[in-house]
Amino acid sequence: MSLGKKLKQLRKEYKYSQAVVARDIEVSQQAYSFYENDKKKPTMPVIARLARLYQIPMSELLNAEENTKEQQMEKFIEVLTRRIWAIIDLKYLNNNFFDLCLVIEEQARISLMSVQSREILEKKEFDLDYTTLGKLRGDYLEPFKEEIENKNQDTELIPNLVETIFLKEKEIASKYFE
Structure with missing residues (x-):
């Protein structure tokens, strides 16, 4: 860059x-x-x-x-981390699983756009991928659905949710750093 x-x-x-x-x-x-x-x-x-x-x-x-691809990926995760923690702090958007999936998708898109050039994203059909990957986000978050929608659940007590989000979002975004 x-x-x-x-x-x-x-x-x-x-x-x-x-x-x-x-x-x-x-x-x-x-x-x-x-x-x-x-x-x-x-x-x-x-x-x-x-x-x-x-x-x-x-x-x-x-x-x-x-800057290497690894540095760009680290920056993506850093930006996404700030954005995801803000979401987590909102108590999963009033415990709505579907809204959480959509917000994570949007924050991942914004984070990726902030670290990767538009030309690269356009070559990789960025918008189409990130729209269709909403289903993938629902799939990887599914194990947490019941806990997310439990209105009495303290967000900090849901084990591995944030780690799962970062791991899966890094996996989804990795093709944009090839």
Whole structure:
């Protein structure tokens, strides 16, 4: 992934506009746009400010093009982890199994889009796969259905649910990192 794509990915993940990032790193919006479009390379002080803004090591930006598939998969799991825990904290969306499956599918889609380029996703028929894989999510979550729908169940007491979600979502997403 190019540095520009990495910067755009981070900006979208944080839901920042180009204007906000440009202001925070003390460059013009046009200069920042050039960085994202790989028309110009940022200076080291700008890279340092970007790393501080996104709370990542400078090396992650300097080696953006050298990120391996494993690193991208780790990033996917990291983003998905934050999103899934937010769902779990909502007590499984009022104990509705079907809603939980749909929300996990949507969060996995958003997480994958935040770490993988659109061109790669389009080549792999991303939207079709993630729509039809909703059934797969229902299948892998089925063993937890009764516990999820039990309104008296404390979410933290359902063993292995989060681990199962991460394991299966990593398996589903792995083809996008080939």
